Amino acid sequence: MKIGHLVESLDDRGAAAALADLAGAAPAAGFEVVVVALTPSGHSDAATRLGRAGAAPVELNVAPWDPRAVFKVVGALRAHGVDLVHTHGTRPDVVGSAAAARLRVPAVSTLHHIHAEPADRVDHLRRTAKTLARKRFMTRTIATSALQRDWYRRVAGSVAGLSVIPDGAADPGTGSPEEVLRLRRGLGVDDDEVVAVSVAPMRRGQGQDMLLDAIAELPPEEPLTVVLGGDGPLRRWLESRVAGDEALSGRVTFRRSTDPLVLLRGADIQLHTTRHDTMPRMLVLGQGTGTPAVATRVGGIPEIVTRDTGALTPVSSAHISDELVRMVRDPELRARRGAAARSRFLDRFEVSRWAARLGEVYHSALGHAGAPDPAELDTPGALAQG
Template structure:
């Protein structure tokens, strides 16, 4: 099947990075990808990775809501022989549905957010209108979590045409003892120190401020080093806070340009203390490396992290500190949870599993475009309570 994926851009922090993994695993599921980006990202790495994985990638240069986007996408999809278009995001959804109608091919959309924030009547009406338009113009809709499915049901009134398929990732593998030793040596940590890593993007809502509050609450003799990887608009502020606090500067280090997977492979614990998230890719990758997690109980995170694979906490620095301290003090607990995380990744989130599930939905849409969606292919555990998004 030649499947066109329409995204906003080939941003390495967006959905395009996951499509690299899907493309590499897709051949075994009978899927060839054509990835079309509406806007240039300025990051050539994802385009190169897509090409290496066997996908075709095209970056257009159309301004937001430019009507020329539709004919340009139609031209790309037609010339590539695309049989079905799969969109990701608000603008790609609109363009994909129009392009699919012109080409008379099915259109599928993945939900990547839950719009449960407080809203006035006009906002609620707009959200409902968008959801009803999705039902009208999309052949199928994919939710990445039960949380999204339940939200969709509340807004749309039914889940007809919707399947729940969690995003997947290529197997990052488990680090060897030699690799872990080199990683720890590079950090300058002692053999008894526990290394806790966060690779969430440094932007508003991701909770690094709360994470630093939690680290500040730990006893002074707790043998833990916290590594903050990644980048984002809040990085200068976070670095300034750490450098101005003796307790934090002795415990927290930054690795801006480090590969997130390498950080997770070398970590004893993963920290993901966001205030809202739907299906965070860093947590999926962390499970693949066999790293137990301490994460906040928000959004779709409880569908990734279970009590067997890590600890879920309230959005509270004190609770995060308590769970981190528990993990630091109990190496057997870390080993058990790490092994369970690795098993869960291979069963539920590995890219081959993801590709096979998407392949079934694609075939259903291509063969039976008027038929109801197949039964949910993999039902995650119950979502977080309402109001935790």
């Protein structure tokens, strides 16, 4: 099978990063990945990795509302001889379903977001129309979490044709002693210091302000260094706040890294204290590095972090602070949760398993003999909290 994945761009923060991992695992699962982006993104690590996996992406230059969008996508997909179109995102859903119809091939769509915020009548009608269009034009729909599945059921009235398959990731590996030592030396921390890392993007809703509130509440004697390794529009504000607070400046440091996994592999704890999130990829990768997490109990996060692999807290600086203290003071707890996190990643999220599940969806959508029924592809057991 040759599967054409349609994305908005090859931005490393979008679906393309996961597709680069998928491209390497796809052949063993019986299919080949073709990635087409509607808009160019310049240099991206995802594009480089796709090329290395033998799936050099196609970048179009399709402006919003461009009437030629469908024809351009059809041309790109036809040139690669795709058997099925898999879309990721709002505009790719619209353009991709139309392109699939012209090519007379099935279309599969992955839900990457939940539109559950309050809406006026016009927004509600628009969301309902999109859901009905998805049911009409998509052969199969994939939710990345049980949370999305339940939301979709409320909006669409049923989950017919929908499967729950969380995005996977290539095994990031655990940190070697040398890698851990390099990070600690770079931070200038003592051997008994605990290093906690956040690599969440620094934008509204990701909760770094609440995390700083939590750190400010820590007892001063706790041997903890916190590294903020993400980036984004709020970075300067966060840096300014830390610089102006003596308690924070002595404990919090900022590190720009082209590879967040380097920070995660060297960390004792991963922090992900967002106010909302669906299935954050970096939290999944953190589990792969064997790093226990302190994370907020929102969105699809409880389907990644369990009581065995980390601590889930309410959206509250006080609760985050309490769990941090508990983890800092108990190295055996960190080790136990870290080992469980690594095991859970390999069992639930490792890319070869993801590829195999997607392969079953593709066979089903194409009507291949022996393909499982879509209802059998819902995997709530794989997502349940341990």
